[in-house]
Amino acid sequence: MSKHVIVIGGGVAGLEAAGRLSLEGLEVSLLEKDKITGGHLNRWFRLFPDRRDSTEVKNYLDGLTHVNNVRLLTNITVEKLEKEKDHFTVMTTEGKELKADAVIVATGFDLFKSSRKEEYGYGIYDNVITSADLEDMFREGDIVTREGEVPSNIGIVHCVGSRDEKVGNLYCSKLCCVTAVKQAIEIREQLPESKVFCFYMDMRMGGAHYEELYREAQEVWGVNFIRGKVSEASETIDKKVVVKVEDTLAGRPLKMKLDMLVLMAGMEMSEGGKKIAEMTGLKTGENRFFEVADHHFGSNRSDIEGLFYAGTCTAPMNITETISHARAAVSEVVEYLKKS
């Protein structure tokens, strides 16, 4: 009889892991809390660094699970997750009970709630939006202020909810810098008359082709980069946003009036992940993501044998890294099931 594996979370990591497990001849159930799979991928319009359509990746992942007969259970939330001897039991809020020989937790991340940084005025000022809101505008092909006007000066704030002790997140979310560069280019593409200003602490262009994209933003699209953390934003009577920042490279404070301010929301451990941690006692780190067994050679392993991690529930990762991490989780599961 073939062994059964449960994958919790139907985002990029969960889909990749489920599809690959099935390819290995295992019986796989994929649990997703939303109506549809894909997670954050559904909200992003184009992806860095090559600005490809996100549906291409979505289609690849969906294809992988369809072809390989993964049992897909959507609108499902895990209520209880227990291990007894070699078997896992998952109870869902809908009262379903599932048994499995191994589990992959792929509960992903949540975007930082930007309203927590009150000084930037998200949810208070009309024209302060997040990177995710901007993606919606890209999809609609309609970048406008709340008043329905085409913005000419747009600011982008890096590190919103990342590298910030004040919100309890000491870590770098890794993706926001390159997302800012990508979105700055897309704004300039759609609004050639506009000016875009990125306010950054450090430009962390560590991924493949990121630095080249940064250079393209400067060279081809004339995006302006100002080094300094925006300390506060305020709204004028005509609904513009005035930001205060130290231009640290000029060594002088700077004030600028913008038509729109975009906040690069960071990544946090998902609420779903936190619940799993509570019900299982799985360790989480100082950054609240799941603590892996070994940072170098055991980043898929947990402190429960037979339960593995895939993707951003362990740390911020881009899609490439998430897919690799999910594949690695699959090989861990296969190895584990061979032994047991």
Add this chain to the structure above:
Amino acid sequence: MEKFGFTITKGRQIDYEANDRGVAGYIYEKEPSFRLCIECGGCSATCTTANMTKFSLRELNILIKRGENDQVRKSIQKCMLCGKCSLVCPRGVNTRNVVFLARQAFQKNGQYAI
């Protein structure tokens, strides 16, 4: 009335809207590599003038972009146009030409003439 010697100092804040960034625009047009500066400071480190005086080409780059023309105008005369800065620039900015064009822009604009 007794004079105490107090004066009102000019604010240090850069008022982006109020500044005239015409010089930067002039340079962007003629030397597009000016956009590529990442303010690493390699140019200033190798600069002979910077080693002897308070001159900093890195700072000059940013001040031009912000339209802080009074400061730029004063400082820019110190450059000897040796071009060593261009040799070290990791982004391939023709820094020597940036200084050259900045001087030209000031020269053309009576208000900022050197």
